[in-house]
Amino acid sequence: MSKEVLVISTSLRKDGNSETLANEFVKGAKEAGHKVETVSLRNRTIGFCKGCLVCQKTKRCVIHDDAEVIAQKMLSAEVIAFATPIYYYEMSGQMKTMLDRANPLYPTDYAFRDIYLLAAAAEEEESAMDGAIKGLQGWIDCFEKARLKGVVRSNSVTDVGDIKGNSALQEAYQLGKTL
Ligand SMILES: Cc1cc2nc3c(=O)[nH]c(=O)nc-3n(C[C@H](O)[C@H](O)[C@H](O)COP(=O)(O)O)c2cc1C
Numbered sequence: 001m002s003k004e005v006l007v008i009s010t011s012l013r014k015d016g017n018s019e020t021l022a023n024e025f026v027k028g029a030k031e032a033g034h035k036v037e038t039v040s041l042r043n044r045t046i047g048f049c050k051g052c053l054v055c056q057k058t059k060r061c062v063i064h065d066d067a068e069v070i071a072q073k074m075l076s077a078e079v080i081a082f083a084t085p086i087y088y089y090e091m092s093g094q095m096k097t098m099l100d101r102a103n104p105l106y107p108t109d110y111a112f113r114d115i116y117l118l119a120a121a122a123e124e125e126e127s128a129m130d131g132a133i134k135g136l137q138g139w140i141d142c143f144e145k146a147r148l149k150g151v152v153r154s155n156s157v158t159d160v161g162d163i164k165g166n167s168a169l170q171e172a173y174q175l176g177k178t179l
Pocket of ligand 1: 011012013015016017018019084085086087088089090120121122123124128157158159160
């Protein structure tokens with residue numbers, strides 16, 4: 001069955017490693033017949049959550065910027081994949097800010113169920129991604145109808161293009177194909 005898939009690429013580096021992972025995931029998902037939309041956080045205006053919690057009553061954010069629009073896309077997606085570079089053993093700050101800004105979705109009848117993480121890190125140890133997984137899991141735990149369905153780790157990639165030939169690309173493609 002065709003699903004609505006939203007891929008959020010959070011690296012601000014053009015053609016970077018996590019974005020390349022995201023592209024492979026998208027390719028697989030499209031080939032499998034899913035309706036896929038990709039959003040990059042590059043060149044977007046995304047303010048920090050102010051913590052006012054007005055959104056818990058209104059289901060809308062008081063900040064009217066690109067994160068508000070992206071959160072609305074998250075609301076109707078059945079599958080969401082986040083692609084992130086690992087920064088200091090965590091998800092990128094821009095990804096964390098986007099998760100915070102998705103707080104208006106908490107009181108809604110959101111459609112997303114399956115969440116994926118596609119991560120790129122310079123280090124070769126797979127544990128470099130553990131903090132990002134834990135962080136995303138914390139967000140998912142608050143959205144009880146959702147679950148972390150899959151993770152792709154691309155290690156030993158530092159510069160743009162390093163991911164070429166990395167087995168994680170095939171993994172991301174296969175994951176997209178089997179949503
Ligand atoms: C601020 C910053 C912090 C980073 N911290 C880590 C880290 O803790 N562990 C690691 O393996 N790589 C770290 N890296 C390297 C990136 O994860 C790596 O270059 C990755 O391929 C970038 O993905 P991108 O091309 O999608 O932006 C860091 C890079 C930056 C800019």
